[in-house]
Amino acid sequence: MGSLVEEIEGEREYDVEETIFVAVGKNVEKSKTTLFWAVQNFPGKRICVLHVQRPTHVLALTQGKLARNKLKQHAVEAFQKLERPKMHERLEEYMLILDHAGVQADTVWIEMDSVEKGIVEIIVRHSVRWLVMGAAADKYYSKKLLQPKSKKAIFVCQMAPVSCHIWFACKGYLIFTRIGGKDRSNIEIATLSPPLDSPVRTVQLEFLSSESVHRVRSLDVEEDTDVIKGKLRPVSWCSEHLNLSSSEVVDTYGSIPLQRDEEEEYQGQASNVTDQLLELSIMDDHNLKQNMFAETVKQWKEENDAMEAKCKAKALECLCVKEMSRRKEMEELLEREKQEVQKMKDQHDELMKELQVVKDQTKVLESQIADSQCTVEELDEKFFSAVELLISFKKKRDDMQIEHGNAIRVLKDLRKLVHGENASFPGTQILEFSFMEINNATRNFDPSWKIGEGKYGSVYKGLLRHVHVAIKMLPSYGCQSLLEFENEVEILSRVRHPNLIMIIGTCPESRSLVFEYLRNGSLEDRLACKNNTPPLPWQTRTRIASEICSALIFLHSNKPCIPHGNLKPSKVLLDANFVSKLSDSGIYRLIPQGERTDISASSCTKANPEVASVYMDPEYLENGKVTRESDVYSLGMLLLRLLTGRPALGLLKDVKCAIETENFNMVLDWSAGDWPLAEAQLLAHLALRCCEKLPLNRLDLVSEIWSVLGPMSESCINSASCLGAKERCRIPSHFVCPIFQEVMEDPLIAADGFTYEADAIRGWLESGHDRSPMTNLKLEHCSLVPNYALHQAIQEWQQQW
Numbered sequence: 001m002g003s004l005v006e007e008i009e010g011e012r013e014y015d016v017e018e019t020i021f022v023a024v025g026k027n028v029e030k031s032k033t034t035l036f037w038a039v040q041n042f043p044g045k046r047i048c049v050l051h052v053q054r055p056t057h058v059l060a061l062t063q064g065k066l067a068r069n070k071l072k073q074h075a076v077e078a079f080q081k082l083e084r085p086k087m088h089e090r091l092e093e094y095m096l097i098l099d100h101a102g103v104q105a106d107t108v109w110i111e112m113d114s115v116e117k118g119i120v121e122i123i124v125r126h127s128v129r130w131l132v133m134g135a136a137a138d139k140y141y142s143k144k145l146l147q148p149k150s151k152k153a154i155f156v157c158q159m160a161p162v163s164c165h166i167w168f169a170c171k172g173y174l175i176f177t178r179i180g181g182k183d184r185s186n187i188e189i190a191t192l193s194p195p196l197d198s199p200v201r202t203v204q205l206e207f208l209s210s211e212s213v214h215r216v217r218s219l220d221v222e223e224d225t226d227v228i229k230g231k232l233r234p235v236s237w238c239s240e241h242l243n244l245s246s247s248e249v250v251d252t253y254g255s256i257p258l259q260r261d262e263e264e265e266y267q268g269q270a271s272n273v274t275d276q277l278l279e280l281s282i283m284d285d286h287n288l289k290q291n292m293f294a295e296t297v298k299q300w301k302e303e304n305d306a307m308e309a310k311c312k313a314k315a316l317e318c319l320c321v322k323e324m325s326r327r328k329e330m331e332e333l334l335e336r337e338k339q340e341v342q343k344m345k346d347q348h349d350e351l352m353k354e355l356q357v358v359k360d361q362t363k364v365l366e367s368q369i370a371d372s373q374c375t376v377e378e379l380d381e382k383f384f385s386a387v388e389l390l391i392s393f394k395k396k397r398d399d400m401q402i403e404h405g406n407a408i409r410v411l412k413d414l415r416k417l418v419h420g421e422n423a424s425f426p427g428t429q430i431l432e433f434s435f436m437e438i439n440n441a442t443r444n445f446d447p448s449w450k451i452g453e454g455k456y457g458s459v460y461k462g463l464l465r466h467v468h469v470a471i472k473m474l475p476s477y478g479c480q481s482l483l484e485f486e487n488e489v490e491i492l493s494r495v496r497h498p499n500l501i502m503i504i505g506t507c508p509e510s511r512s513l514v515f516e517y518l519r520n521g522s523l524e525d526r527l528a529c530k531n532n533t534p535p536l537p538w539q540t541r542t543r544i545a546s547e548i549c550s551a552l553i554f555l556h557s558n559k560p561c562i563p564h565g566n567l568k569p570s571k572v573l574l575d576a577n578f579v580s581k582l583s584d585s586g587i588y589r590l591i592p593q594g595e596r597t598d599i600s601a602s603s604c605t606k607a608n609p610e611v612a613s614v615y616m617d618p619e620y621l622e623n624g625k626v627t628r629e630s631d632v633y634s635l636g637m638l639l640l641r642l643l644t645g646r647p648a649l650g651l652l653k654d655v656k657c658a659i660e661t662e663n664f665n666m667v668l669d670w671s672a673g674d675w676p677l678a679e680a681q682l683l684a685h686l687a688l689r690c691c692e693k694l695p696l697n698r699l700d701l702v703s704e705i706w707s708v709l710g711p712m713s714e715s716c717i718n719s720a721s722c723l724g725a726k727e728r729c730r731i732p733s734h735f736v737c738p739i740f741q742e743v744m745e746d747p748l749i750a751a752d753g754f755t756y757e758a759d760a761i762r763g764w765l766e767s768g769h770d771r772s773p774m775t776n777l778k779l780e781h782c783s784l785v786p787n788y789a790l791h792q793a794i795q796e797w798q799q800q801w
């Protein structure tokens, strides 16, 4: 669209160096404020009121866009009639005000469809050097503005020739300055400052004294730096919005923001002054008008000062209130802290009291503990004395039982005398035990106390009247009466020899026999090294052979003759010194005739019949008759076992073969040590001759066997005694049970670390003791652990004898 420019006043020449152009718009109030700002800040300068009229209605009519719209056409015509004369009136009004203020004034007015382009057009056409224009449209109209905020202002700021220096004002304040560029060197800004004696000098702009920073209004109130910072306009904004280089942009501080009511008051003042100035413009007298104008300006300034002071006071008041509330807060905080400290102090006192109470209680408890320890000690003493008392009572009871047994025996003898029977042999006394005693001795026939099972019944280990015993439970009486049984036992008990096991007593009630207990078990077990016992040395074996031979001679020489009838290694028992004793001699006499064969047969077939019969005389196996020769046969087999250590089955044949092939040393048991081969062979020949099938061909026990075995054993004993005589005298103290004071057979370690004989420590614990017999300290537990190492050491030591 082409621009229609109409110069209302016609072309005119202006002194651009001396003239300040002020752009005014349709809003008369805003325009007057801009005008007054220019008058006040540039006293003595010529003012040219610049106005651009938008000819919208003219354009509209020319183009005929609104021709069809009758109503609009009427409105346009009305506007034409009303607006143009109105603009004339306004310009005249401005001129009148300026005239009354004594300011020389002109107007320049063009019509153009774009006001901002029109302003730039005028600047260009008249080479305008100094221009003042409003910074904001109506909606942004505020003195707090920090930058031009109207489309026109921004356009002019960007498009006006650089030679033009432009001040953008708003509501009587300078908002922004665009400094003229090209000919700035020639411009003396100072010359634009109003003279010192000018009536408006007091409100002259401070920005003229600084090129970079301009202040419109300053308050003496110390302001927060934050507030001031908030008023800084960044250079970047100017570069962005005004299309200027940063060097061309001048930063400006805004004014301190006023409260809303203050602002309104200030606006009111401004409009009052404007009204007063308007009133003045109507007056005729020029001097009077000038004076009154100056007076009015002065009054405005004073009011302005008062307002500033008020603001300052308000700011101080505000600070004071803030300070007061802060102080109050601090006081409250202090009070709270004090209360907290007091509370903690109270708690501390409370805790100290509790601590004292606990200390007192601790003392009381400590004394109680000391008392109870004394009580415990006293009770311990009482307990031990009670145990001692109990032991003595037990002893008394045992003695009384023995006395009771003796009394019964005497009674029996007396009865026998009364019945005219033969008196017992003098010197034989066997004890009679009750079933209860047998039961207690075997711990109710505890299976762990069972040490063997033979054809004549089970054998239990037992502790009877503090003596270790072996209890043999015989089968039922069958047809045998109690009296018969007792008689037989008595006869057997009369047969005594160092190598025959001794009958201690009997329990007719349970038909059991009580023997002395031999701790090293049977020869069978020792030859088989049962429980890892060491092999018997050849000297011991030779001695055992002679001992058994001696026992057999004794039995056979008895009147009537008592053949053993069941000689084999399991019947040869070894005491603590490995002295052998023959057991079960004549026991068959206690078994009724009918049952004897049954038992024998069943036992032989049930157990290992071949092994059981291998020691037996083939003759006896045929006719079931026990003879002296039967025992010789069995002795021969026993000798072979001692020499070879081999199982009995097939042994006779093997040894015969070895001797015939001169390989005897191949069958000899070298684990027994360095046998003297000649003597061993002699014994082997002896054994084979004992095992002759025909009884008559077998050797005579005394003249042929004992005559060899006796001296041989003698020399062995001598050599062994020479070696170990000294050692034998001294029993290592750690082999002795601290309770029984005997060499231990079954050493067990207790919780106190000491080793005791199993029966001794078990008896101690079972009688209710929970303290060590050695240290008297409380035992942590009652478990007992076998001391295998000591057990083996004891056995090895015993075998050296």
Ligand SMILES: Nc1ncnc2c1ncn2[C@@H]1O[C@H](COP(=O)(O)OP(=O)(O)OP(=O)(O)O)[C@@H](O)[C@H]1O
Pocket: 451, 452, 453, 454, 455, 456, 457, 458, 459, 470, 501, 515, 516, 517, 518, 519, 521, 522, 566, 570, 571, 573, 583, 584, 603
């Ligand atoms: N007085 C004892 N001391 C220690 N142990 C013994 C005593 N008497 C028997 N024994 C043990 O009991 C085991 C059983 O002996 P017992 O004489 O009853 O049967 P056996 O000889 O094995 O067989 P059988 O009697 O049927 O021929 C023996 O081998 C021996 O270990």
